[in-house]
Amino acid sequence: MAASMWTKLFDRMVGSFLHRGTLIIQLVDGTVLRYGDGQPPEVRVAFHDEDLPRRLLFSPEIVMGEGYMDGTITVENDDLHGLLQVLLGNFPEGAGTWPGLLRMFRKIATPILQFNPTGKARRNVAHHYDLSGEMYELFLDTDKQYSCAYFRTPEVTLEEAQAAKKAHIAGKLLLEPGMKVLDIGCGWGGMALTLARDYGVQVLGVTLSTEQHKVATERAAAAGLSDRVEFRLTDYRNVRETFDRIVSVGMFEHVGAPHYREYFRHMKKLLNPDGVALIHTIGRFSPPGSTSPWITKYIFPGGYCPALSETMAAVEREGLVETDVEIWRLHYAETLRHWQMRFEANIDKVRALYDDRFCRMWRFYLVASEMSFRYGGQCVFQIQLARRQEAVPLTRDYLYVPEARAALRAAE
Amino acid sequence: MAASMWTKLFDRMVGSFLHRGTLIIQLVDGTVLRYGDGQPPEVRVAFHDEDLPRRLLFSPEIVMGEGYMDGTITVENDDLHGLLQVLLGNFPEGAGTWPGLLRMFRKIATPILQFNPTGKARRNVAHHYDLSGEMYELFLDTDKQYSCAYFRTPEVTLEEAQAAKKAHIAGKLLLEPGMKVLDIGCGWGGMALTLARDYGVQVLGVTLSTEQHKVATERAAAAGLSDRVEFRLTDYRNVRETFDRIVSVGMFEHVGAPHYREYFRHMKKLLNPDGVALIHTIGRFSPPGSTSPWITKYIFPGGYCPALSETMAAVEREGLVETDVEIWRLHYAETLRHWQMRFEANIDKVRALYDDRFCRMWRFYLVASEMSFRYGGQCVFQIQLARRQEAVPLTRDYLYVPEARAALRAAE
Structure with a gap:
């Protein structure tokens, strides 16, 4: 699949759940993606690796965390609170509301083995x-x-x-x-x-x-x-x-x-x-x-x-x-x-x-x-x-x- | 199975779990069964129906309750508290300790359908x-x-x-x-x-x-x-x-x-x-x-x-x-x-x-x-x-x- 196809899928997935607050993502090629209702918090993120949209689809939490650690994802003013509020705040508390697509990716990406001798x-x-x-x-x-x-x-x-x-x-x-x-x-x-x-x-x-x-x-x-x-x-x-x-x-x-x-x-x-x-x-x-x-x-x-x-x-x-x-x-x-x-x-x-x-x-x-x-x-x-x-x-x-x-x- | 066989099985079952307190049961034919450690509470029960031992094996709670209601089971001084203390007090609180035999009978006897429109x-x-x-x-x-x-x-x-x-x-x-x-x-x-x-x-x-x-x-x-x-x-x-x-x-x-x-x-x-x-x-x-x-x-x-x-x-x-x-x-x-x-x-x-x-x-x-x-x-x-x-x-x-x-x- 071409990189642009992954970006489109990523764009669609984020757009499907992010309705409250504002998230602006700048991609490597300069494209700017906007999500949310225009209300605060407004968070600006830059991707410095063009493979990030694809990788985030498959393993959103790992890749976001690693991206921040490695500096391939940067947040304006280092506003991690704002970023995570926008991401988590769009899922009503409690159960069963994680959107289907994301939940599916999450399931695939997280086979946890808790074997603990x-x-x-x-x-x-x-x-x-x-x-x-x-x-x-x-x-x-x-x-x-x-x-x-x-x-x-x-x-x-x-x-x-x-x-x-x-x-x-x-x-x-x-x-x-x-x-x-x-x-x-x-x-x-x-x-x-x-x-x-x-x-x-x-x-x-x-x-x-x-x-x-x-x-x-x-x-x-x-x-x-x-x-x-x-x-x-x-x-x-x-x-x-x-x-x-x-x-x-x-x-x-x-x-x-x-x-x-x-x-x-x-x-x-x-x-x-x-x-x-x-x-x-x-x-x-x-x-x-x-x-x-x-x-x-x-x-x-x-x-x-x-x-x-x-x-x-x-x-x-x-x-x-x-x-x-x-x-x-x-x-x-x-x-x-x-x-x-x-x-x-x-x-x-x-x-x-x-x-x-x-x-x-x-x-x-x-x-x-x-x-x-x-x-x-x-x-x-x-x-x-x-x-x-x-x-x-x-x-x-x-x-x-x-x-x-x-x-x-x-x-x- | 002869009535005496059921009585033997009943006797064995009660004997297997009743270790604290004292329960004395008088059967229709005058036989007296004794259980427990001789300590109080001491409860004396009389069975006025010879089929009770068999029926109690299969459905202990129903048959005991019905027996008391119908008068085929009588308790000396009407001491229901003592009787139930001796019966229930022999099962440590919480889970999984109901003796195997009784639990099996209990399972067979209690298919509860909670269909509730x-x-x-x-x-x-x-x-x-x-x-x-x-x-x-x-x-x-x-x-x-x-x-x-x-x-x-x-x-x-x-x-x-x-x-x-x-x-x-x-x-x-x-x-x-x-x-x-x-x-x-x-x-x-x-x-x-x-x-x-x-x-x-x-x-x-x-x-x-x-x-x-x-x-x-x-x-x-x-x-x-x-x-x-x-x-x-x-x-x-x-x-x-x-x-x-x-x-x-x-x-x-x-x-x-x-x-x-x-x-x-x-x-x-x-x-x-x-x-x-x-x-x-x-x-x-x-x-x-x-x-x-x-x-x-x-x-x-x-x-x-x-x-x-x-x-x-x-x-x-x-x-x-x-x-x-x-x-x-x-x-x-x-x-x-x-x-x-x-x-x-x-x-x-x-x-x-x-x-x-x-x-x-x-x-x-x-x-x-x-x-x-x-x-x-x-x-x-x-x-x-x-x-x-x-x-x-x-x-x-x-x-x-x-x-x-x-x-x-x-x-x-």
């Missing part, structure tokens, strides 16, 4: 989390919380919102001093250290990242908490003890749908009969389906964004009892906005660690993720689970009403 | 809700709330707990004066009248029960709310207007799994773009499966108790956004306990309306339901839905924290 899990984790620790300090909060913060109002700082997230999760865990807590996917240890310090519990944190394990262990020693917190470089499936509480924040995204039953089966085994667990994970409003192929290729190999239906199906089959499901909307968009602002403020330091392509890749990751929470039907699920329904109070008052919390403590 | 829906509803209105007054609260109440503490009265339920749901609906509200399955009108009176909204309530429609309309007139509340004797699928809010309490149980997508498709059509809906329904912790065949035969034809996974699968496919899922545990057990106490206190009046078999049927229904919430893995889901994620505040504070609620009202 412990060895592969470790390699997937190393890909992302073993980046220089310094790198994460350049955009995360001071506690290095690499998951969605809790913004009671948009005005709070990232540090406050991350502290609020940890407190909210601690509330759902119904902690009592001396309890044994397992933190699956403990990151750089912030959650485990906070729970041990503020709630007097014993924590085992497990991670597959050598870098995280090293940093977390050092932090425990520095905080004088080594007697109450242990970090172990291992797969949660290798843990043999049992626990009163289990917390797993930002780890379920790496499990993959074919392994959900295995995940909850292990969780049940690891949990004492009166135990309570809290899973905090990115989720989707739309039906089970593929995760962004660009994200899977460059950022999180093996990553998968669950729908509530498939998550709960595994919970039900493994005989756990769901006791609360909170759905956080827009909190992660705010979190990512903060991360990107810090990233840009430290861009010179990032460039000292990695090359320019890495910087563009990371920017694309942060902005695309933010916009997918604003317009792409992504959210965060906090799923509280137990083995017995009596393990959790009758109402959710204990999470919000100080008197209810106090009554609970008095009853211990 | 509007005509059949009306007949199913008439079966239950067109019973004499007087009958429901003999066990429900004064507002005739025929659904799970909200017990912040076990000490509150049924009237207080039902008022708390309505207030909690109203909170989740984020009502503003003048809003148009649809109440799908409005019962005797208590919810609709409360919302119109206390929150200044316009309500359309729909029901398929002529008895409920008549009573609700009379109540609206008596309360001077006829200008703000309309009750319509129609299927929700026939409603053509759109609404700011939709509430549906204790109706989803009648929809049936094959119709979930249709239900949410209509809900989306009936909801304005910034709309919010709240579904309050009985649910199960275990995977999708059959509903008690005795309940389906005698109490709720066409009824089906949903798992969260199958409900959310339909929500996702119809492109609605889940904004909160609360799981009420044990609230319905408390509600049913209150209902049964009132029922027993009024048993003479019930007997004046219906015969003795009806009384036993109703008692079995109330007690079996209570025990299935205590030991049978049943619960209540409150699912809040929207078309846009921004339709609901960022956190759930507005439901619990007076200042957050006040700030919300000030922002209106």
Whole structure:
């Protein structure tokens, strides 16, 4: 097919869905394509490779991400937010509205294999989390919380919102001093250290990242908490003890749908009969389906964004009892906005660690993720689970009403 | 097979699962069978029909319920609570633990067809809700709330707990004066009248029960709310207007799994773009499966108790956004306990309306339901839905924290 034929097909495809906002694309030969209703945001994009229209048809997300990384796609004023708003904002939230043609291409282009034995899990984790620790300090909060913060109002700082997230999760865990807590996917240890310090519990944190394990262990020693917190470089499936509480924040995204039953089966085994667990994970409003192929290729190999239906199906089959499901909307968009602002403020330091392509890749990751929470039907699920329904109070008052919390403590 | 062979098989089956508590069964020929660990509760049952062991093997729930209704199964001191506790309490909560043999019999015995066109829906509803209105007054609260109440503490009265339920749901609906509200399955009108009176909204309530429609309309007139509340004797699928809010309490149980997508498709059509809906329904912790065949035969034809996974699968496919899922545990057990106490206190009046078999049927229904919430893995889901994620505040504070609620009202 001649290049012009591919361009025509590309033009038709974009024209078929892009009705809100304005997108102007300049091709290599100087042709200008216009889409949308002429309303803001108006975004101007230049293609510097004549094969882009064809390649975008077959694999829109990968090629757009790579094009931005490689500089074959440039955006006027580097307005990635505007570009992704125009692209994602044209798909109504929720399910089943991705236009047929694009959906077909998407399906062809994204055969995701989520085969995830412990060895592969470790390699997937190393890909992302073993980046220089310094790198994460350049955009995360001071506690290095690499998951969605809790913004009671948009005005709070990232540090406050991350502290609020940890407190909210601690509330759902119904902690009592001396309890044994397992933190699956403990990151750089912030959650485990906070729970041990503020709630007097014993924590085992497990991670597959050598870098995280090293940093977390050092932090425990520095905080004088080594007697109450242990970090172990291992797969949660290798843990043999049992626990009163289990917390797993930002780890379920790496499990993959074919392994959900295995995940909850292990969780049940690891949990004492009166135990309570809290899973905090990115989720989707739309039906089970593929995760962004660009994200899977460059950022999180093996990553998968669950729908509530498939998550709960595994919970039900493994005989756990769901006791609360909170759905956080827009909190992660705010979190990512903060991360990107810090990233840009430290861009010179990032460039000292990695090359320019890495910087563009990371920017694309942060902005695309933010916009997918604003317009792409992504959210965060906090799923509280137990083995017995009596393990959790009758109402959710204990999470919000100080008197209810106090009554609970008095009853211990 | 000889009767004694069936009895042996029955004996083996009960012996295979009944390990906690004590069950003593006296057969027609005087044989006494003993099960359990000798601990309380100790329940003594007499069979007055020699075919019962065989029939119980094939269809345990139906035959037990019918046996109690017909008097061929009697329980010492009429201790139905104890009997059902011993039976249900031996199955750990949640999924997949029903012993193989019993599960097999259960599967054979319960082919449930949930074909539910509007005509059949009306007949199913008439079966239950067109019973004499007087009958429901003999066990429900004064507002005739025929659904799970909200017990912040076990000490509150049924009237207080039902008022708390309505207030909690109203909170989740984020009502503003003048809003148009649809109440799908409005019962005797208590919810609709409360919302119109206390929150200044316009309500359309729909029901398929002529008895409920008549009573609700009379109540609206008596309360001077006829200008703000309309009750319509129609299927929700026939409603053509759109609404700011939709509430549906204790109706989803009648929809049936094959119709979930249709239900949410209509809900989306009936909801304005910034709309919010709240579904309050009985649910199960275990995977999708059959509903008690005795309940389906005698109490709720066409009824089906949903798992969260199958409900959310339909929500996702119809492109609605889940904004909160609360799981009420044990609230319905408390509600049913209150209902049964009132029922027993009024048993003479019930007997004046219906015969003795009806009384036993109703008692079995109330007690079996209570025990299935205590030991049978049943619960209540409150699912809040929207078309846009921004339709609901960022956190759930507005439901619990007076200042957050006040700030919300000030922002209106």
